[in-house]
Amino acid sequence: xxxxxxxxxxxxATDVGDSPTATPTPRPLxxxxxxxxxxxxRIRDNVGDREIVHGVTFELRPGQxxxxxxxxxxxxxxxxxxxxxxxxxxFTVSGGTIEIAGEDIAGLTPARWTALRGSTISAVxxxxxxxxxxxLRVGAQIAEVVRVKAGLRRRAARARAVELLAAVRLRDPxxxxxxxxxxxxxxxxxxxxxxxxxxxxxxxxxADEATTALDVTVQAEVLDLxxxxxxxxxxxxxxxxxxxxxxxQVCDEVLVLRDGEVVEQGPTEQVLYQPRHAYTRMLIDEHxxxxxxxxxxxxxxxxxxxxxxxxxxxxxxxxxxGGRAGAPARDREFDGVR
Amino acid sequence: xxxxxxxxGLVSGRLAVAILFVVALLAILGPLVAPHDPLATSPRTLxxxxxxxxxxxxxxxxxxxxRLLEGSRTSVVGSVxxxxxxxxxxxxxxxxxxxxxxxxxxxxLRVADTLLxxxxxxxxxxxxxxxxxxxxxxxLTVGVLLSPLFxxxxxxxxxxxxxxxxxxxxxISGASVxxxxxxxxxxxxxxxxxxxxxxxVGIGFVVVSSLTFLGIGVQPPAPTWGxxxxxxxxxxxxxxxxxxxxxVLIIVTVWASNLLxxxxxxxxxxxxxxxxxxxxxxxxxxxxxxxxxxxxxxTP
Amino acid sequence: MSADDQQRAxxxxxxxxxxxxxxxxxxxxxxxxxxxxxxxxxRGETVGIIxxxxxxxxxxxxxxLGLVRAGRGRILIxxxxxxxxxxxxxxxxxxxxVVQYVFQDPLRSLDPDLTIEDSLVEPLLVRGMRRPEAVExxxxxxxxxxxxxxxxxxxxGELSGGQRQRVAVARALVAEPGLIILDEPVSALDSANRVxxxxxxxxxxxxxxxxxxxSHDLGSVAGIADRIAVLYQGRFVEVGAARDVVNTPRHPYxxxxxxxxxxxxxxxxxxxxxxxxxxxxxx
Numbered sequence: 001x002x003x004x005x006x007x008x009x010x011x012x013a014t015d016v017g018d019s020p021t022a023t024p025t026p027r028p029l030x031x032x033x034x035x036x037x038x039x040x041x042r043i044r045d046n047v048g049d050r051e052i053v054h055g056v057t058f059e060l061r062p063g064q065x066x067x068x069x070x071x072x073x074x075x076x077x078x079x080x081x082x083x084x085x086x087x088x089x090x091f092t093v094s095g096g097t098i099e100i101a102g103e104d105i106a107g108l109t110p111a112r113w114t115a116l117r118g119s120t121i122s123a124v125x126x127x128x129x130x131x132x133x134x135x136l137r138v139g140a141q142i143a144e145v146v147r148v149k150a151g152l153r154r155r156a157a158r159a160r161a162v163e164l165l166a167a168v169r170l171r172d173p174x175x176x177x178x179x180x181x182x183x184x185x186x187x188x189x190x191x192x193x194x195x196x197x198x199x200x201x202x203x204x205x206x207a208d209e210a211t212t213a214l215d216v217t218v219q220a221e222v223l224d225l226x227x228x229x230x231x232x233x234x235x236x237x238x239x240x241x242x243x244x245x246x247x248x249q250v251c252d253e254v255l256v257l258r259d260g261e262v263v264e265q266g267p268t269e270q271v272l273y274q275p276r277h278a279y280t281r282m283l284i285d286e287h288x289x290x291x292x293x294x295x296x297x298x299x300x301x302x303x304x305x306x307x308x309x310x311x312x313x314x315x316x317x318x319x320x321x322g323g324r325a326g327a328p329a330r331d332r333e334f335d336g337v338r
Numbered sequence: 339x340x341x342x343x344x345x346x347g348l349v350s351g352r353l354a355v356a357i358l359f360v361v362a363l364l365a366i367l368g369p370l371v372a373p374h375d376p377l378a379t380s381p382r383t384l385x386x387x388x389x390x391x392x393x394x395x396x397x398x399x400x401x402x403x404x405r406l407l408e409g410s411r412t413s414v415v416g417s418v419x420x421x422x423x424x425x426x427x428x429x430x431x432x433x434x435x436x437x438x439x440x441x442x443x444x445x446x447l448r449v450a451d452t453l454l455x456x457x458x459x460x461x462x463x464x465x466x467x468x469x470x471x472x473x474x475x476x477x478l479t480v481g482v483l484l485s486p487l488f489x490x491x492x493x494x495x496x497x498x499x500x501x502x503x504x505x506x507x508x509x510i511s512g513a514s515v516x517x518x519x520x521x522x523x524x525x526x527x528x529x530x531x532x533x534x535x536x537x538x539v540g541i542g543f544v545v546v547s548s549l550t551f552l553g554i555g556v557q558p559p560a561p562t563w564g565x566x567x568x569x570x571x572x573x574x575x576x577x578x579x580x581x582x583x584x585x586v587l588i589i590v591t592v593w594a595s596n597l598l599x600x601x602x603x604x605x606x607x608x609x610x611x612x613x614x615x616x617x618x619x620x621x622x623x624x625x626x627x628x629x630x631x632x633x634x635x636x637t638p
Numbered sequence: 639m640s641a642d643d644q645q646r647a648x649x650x651x652x653x654x655x656x657x658x659x660x661x662x663x664x665x666x667x668x669x670x671x672x673x674x675x676x677x678x679x680x681r682g683e684t685v686g687i688i689x690x691x692x693x694x695x696x697x698x699x700x701x702x703l704g705l706v707r708a709g710r711g712r713i714l715i716x717x718x719x720x721x722x723x724x725x726x727x728x729x730x731x732x733x734x735x736v737v738q739y740v741f742q743d744p745l746r747s748l749d750p751d752l753t754i755e756d757s758l759v760e761p762l763l764v765r766g767m768r769r770p771e772a773v774e775x776x777x778x779x780x781x782x783x784x785x786x787x788x789x790x791x792x793x794x795g796e797l798s799g800g801q802r803q804r805v806a807v808a809r810a811l812v813a814e815p816g817l818i819i820l821d822e823p824v825s826a827l828d829s830a831n832r833v834x835x836x837x838x839x840x841x842x843x844x845x846x847x848x849x850x851x852x853s854h855d856l857g858s859v860a861g862i863a864d865r866i867a868v869l870y871q872g873r874f875v876e877v878g879a880a881r882d883v884v885n886t887p888r889h890p891y892x893x894x895x896x897x898x899x900x901x902x903x904x905x906x907x908x909x910x911x912x913x914x915x916x917x918x919x920x921x
Contacts, residue, residue: 071828186691215690216855220898221916224909242828245857245900272902284902286833290861292901295884503741504749504757510703510739511761511813512732521760525751 423481
């Protein structure tokens with residue numbers, strides 16, 4: 001995995017060139033403002049004295065979702081952390097720029113960061129339990145965020161916290177408000193954290209492996225919730241996962257990161273159906289061979305009625321006609337869905 | 339054994355071992371090389387350091403240096419006794435408390451709690467008055483009272499291992515409890531027990547010194563570090579510097595024991611291997627800063 | 639063993655669980671985990687048990703392995719009812735190595751202080767095999783999981799996650815078992831390693847070893863299982879051929895599982911449907 005600097009530059013350059021961000025998505029946007037812009041960001045490990053992330057570029061507008069796929073150590077988490085201004089101590093952004101709602105983070109003061117975090121950019125991570133104080137009721141912890149960030153008084157903050165718990169579709173928000181973290185399941189904890197993350201009405205939410213530790217059905221619930229928030233409130237999402245399918249479910253654009261390099265980037269459809277890089281093809285093959293797809297493809301027609309209420313997904317609209325020669329079997333399935 | 343080599347790989351480990359080695363040497367050879375008879379009195383009382391009396395003489399004119407050397411044997415033997423008795427009494431029940439069922443576990447836990455609750459100095463005084471005033475009696479008592487430390491350390495280490503997946507998978511393969519203890523548990527329990535042992539040796543020195551300071555466990559003319567300290571303190575106005583020598587000896591020895599305990603803890607187990615690997619990696623990096631190091635990422 | 643006996647042994651399932659019930663605690667704190675479940679695994683068959691956290695899937699595996707006491711019912715391992723076995727009988731059975739287990743987390747399932755060789759030969763040494771012979775066999779099975787022999791003197795800490803999980807599989811194999819139970823064997827691994835391990839498992843299946851997968855994710859085992867059993871709240875709500883369970887799930891929970899498994903196809907299509915099923919399961 002050692003590459004020379006020249007190699008990296010070359011790859012980074014071609015990546016930027018290939019980047020299909022140039023082809024605009026046809027979907028009308030609620031607002032044309034870029035809420036998060038990551039441009040050719042490079043991250044360096046100062047102790048190991050090497051570059052870990054070799055140029056990541058993407059832009060996010062309200063209501064959009066970008067997915068980053070990669071394995072542990074691919075640099076996906078570092079990229080997110082850079083955007084949040086919470087890189088571990090010995091890592092630095094060594095190149096490129098990150099803008100949050102038009103503001104370059106390079107010149108941000110700690111005070112300005114505090115103001116931005118939570119109210120403009122926010123995040124949820126993998127292990128929800130460790131982000132909550134086990135000795136405080138979860139409601140109080142959300143109310144605290146509301147009081148600090150929105151400046152509400154105690155009573156108003158409590159009402160707002162219950163509202164937020166309802167907004168993340170917890171069934172009995174009043175009950176959950178008074179519960180302690182250990183009384184909640186992993187899925188419920190992750191919802192509580194999402195509630196806390198959206199408490200101050202951020203424009204961007206970064207979900208870094210937020211569903212990885214959850215059961216599949218619960219994972220789907222949380223992903224549905226994110227998609228729902230995005231549609232209802234125009235929240236822009238950065239979804240980070242090791243599973244291409246998870247990302248594909250929620251995002252319009254996908255970046256495939258490997259050893260710190262973006263090996264593939266484009267609209268979800270394009271990445272799924274015309275993968276260019278061998279690594280992306282491997283990720284897809286894994287699903288084809290060992291996942292449900294193996295049966296779903298073979299019995300696409302039988303399965304069509306199961307997915308009959310398709311069409312709610314706006315995702316399927318983008319780039320529908322563009323070159324499908326690569327995967328006839330898969331296309332059949334997609335036709336079935338329509 | 340790997341742990342010994344790794345302990346010696348640390349500067350602190352080497353220092354601790356060196357100091358303890360010198361102290362042990364003092365205990366063995368000290369009385370032989372002592373320039374004077376430690377019990378012989380002379381008219382030159384409370385003399386300052388001189389060519390023939392390196393550390394001066396005490397209130398009865400006895401050579402302080404010779405008394406220190408002679409006293410080191412009692413102190414070292416005493417503290418080692420404390421540690422070994424604690425080890426012998428504590429480790430086996432600690433191990434068995436995990437495997438021998440609830441009743442044994444409950445009983446041993448209560449006994450350990452009880453022993454912990456007893457103030458060992460007072461208890462040692464009581465026992466020596468019962469069994470006769472000897473250092474061995476006193477140290478046996480203190481060792482038994484310190485054994486809960488070994489019991490708890492062993493039990494905690496055993497519990498962690500006993501619930502681990504590799505022990506379960508050994509059991510699933512048909513391994514007996516004896517096999518599991520020999521193969522998986524012992525190696526994990528040994529390092530913390532060694533830490534406790536080194537630490538207890540340190541406590542032992544303090545206890546021997548304290549007891550002999552109080553005059554318990556030794557007959558008056560016999561020299562010990564604690565006894566020297568006590569008698570020196572009586573003549574503080576004549577020789578204000580006199581307590582320094584025995585005090586420094588006690589402090590340095592106890593410190594070295596604790597340092598050794600820390601060193602063993604640092605290098606044992608997974609974390610220890612990681613620590614040493616990191617050091618090695620850093621050393622390599624330092625020697626070849628110009629050459630970029632391959633990340634050596636995980637290959638499938 | 640006569641030819642007739644052999645014939646019968648061949649027909650007999652390697653594992654048959656009948657009406658198994660397991661509970662934890664007693665009295666008022668008694669909590670039923672498995673409530674009368676039955677499942678059989680034929681020789682050479684690959685079965686996936688799918689269930690969420692708390693469904694009882696791990697308890698099922700641990701009961702079959704004798705780590706948890708069965709409350710009621712029968713567990714036949716290679717024809718021998720083990721549900722009431724005493725520790726000695728378990729030990730004897732385990733030394734025959736009929737059933738082996740691969741843990742989810744390869745970081746913790748190998749003793750960090752033992753070399754790979756020591757870990758691999760352990761199941762053989764405990765049953766009294768001589769070390770040289772055991773090492774010989776360990777070498778052979780290391781090759782079978784596509785690992786190099788020079789890993790033998792290494793410690794688990796020096797191996798990658800994928801390598802370690804392969805060692806864990808090799809460790810299960812050296813006992814030459816009839817059945818391997820695997821608890822989420824690939825969920826802790828990266829894509830490349832996941833494919834590698836799954837390929838090895840597929841090879842095992844083809845060579846006649848029965849596999850019992852335990853997972854929360856239908857998608858992760860559907861591709862290699864012959865049959866799938868869906869465990870929900872301590873009962874099997876659906877057992878059938880993998881293809882049928884995936885394509886025509888009958889129970890609402892199975893339908894939710896299929897609809898929830900992240901696939902490259904689903905997109906957001908099934909969102910409304912999932913919502914419906916969740917509401918249905920709640921009642």
